[in-house]
Amino acid sequence: MTTGKPLRADARRNRDALLAKARELFANGCFDLRFDDFARLAGVGTGTLYRHFPTREALAEAVYREELEAMCAHARELQATQPAMEALTTFLRGLVNHLHTHEGLARTLATLMAARSGTLADGGRELGRAVSDLLTAGVQQGSIRDDVGAGAVLTALQGICAACEPPGSRADADGAVTLILDGLRRHAV
């Protein structure tokens, strides 16, 4: 999926340099510098930047793709070792915790989720599938209601991602997760 055709040596080198510099910048909270500067700071030309990453979002997606995949893998692991409701709880709490200290990831996820279609959205869809699998397991185990889909959970998560800027967002995000989790619980009928 990642490899279309083998990249030439210098091309891969430049691509990696761009990714490394972008990752570093994002980690330092520099999200809004001009796109050109990612190239300049990574020591490559503008054209090279655009060839590898046609848009700012494509660059962000590539930077966080690995991290996102790791999180989804973590979700699968949790699902394999715990009851679904517990796994979901751990996963969402951990996700929000991680987003809180990685604003770049939160912003990127917000963007990816907003672009439900298009090549870009791959990353968002993978997270969607992780949540969907957890929900399905929970429904089968009888701990999660079956009348609310993964899309609903993702919609709420999108809000958490979009609202990641400082004041009070942490408490609000935690509260939102509480609502999601308690809202999903199947109650005695």
Add this chain to the structure above:
Amino acid sequence: MTTGKPLRADARRNRDALLAKARELFANGCFDLRFDDFARLAGVGTGTLYRHFPTREALAEAVYREELEAMCAHARELQATQPAMEALTTFLRGLVNHLHTHEGLARTLATLMAARSGTLADGGRELGRAVSDLLTAGVQQGSIRDDVGAGAVLTALQGICAACEPPGSRADADGAVTLILDGLRRHAV
């Protein structure tokens, strides 16, 4: 709050023309045309546009301010005539229904909520207060839990607003509201 100083006659005329044209464009799904064009289409100069509405967001906020205030008034009315949990349910379901057919409002709300501070955010804060009041009433009536604040609800709502584009968003938005409402409910302890 709205009136700082009385506007000169021609100034008011131009401002109204801008608002009317913008409202019409938004209603037709034209969100992404260049800012200058709002001026051209309304038959005023660029400078006039910028004097009245310094940013795209300020224009959108002005266009939807009345509508937003009406919704908040509706919330207060519901609160005065029904138990809080019922009022909240009616309000949120109605809100989502309205957002679904008014994408411009949804986009605007998403933007306003993202800008938690600044003059712009007034509109967002008003919605926040409506929700907060409903929650407080519900807590006093014992139907709503007291360990989750209005911010959590708004965070989830932000997701609904941000995810307003077509495919399947309606069902997901409804599901998210279901989670919010059921998550808020105080259960027998």
Add this chain to the structure above:
DNA sequence: TGACAAATGGAAACTGTCTCCATATTTTGG
């Protein structure tokens, strides 16, 4: 090693945003 393909960089064109001010309109008060 030569020939071919792939990739580069950065100048220049483009696009949307925003400022500025000479001119025009409205208001005020005599």
Add this chain to the structure above:
DNA sequence: CCAAAATATGGAGACAGTTTCCATTTGTCA
């Protein structure tokens, strides 16, 4: 009713960020 003062106008043009393009360089393969 008429200046003079205050207020508002419009749109040319400066500006900043984005994107394209292609002559040149670099890597690959036989």
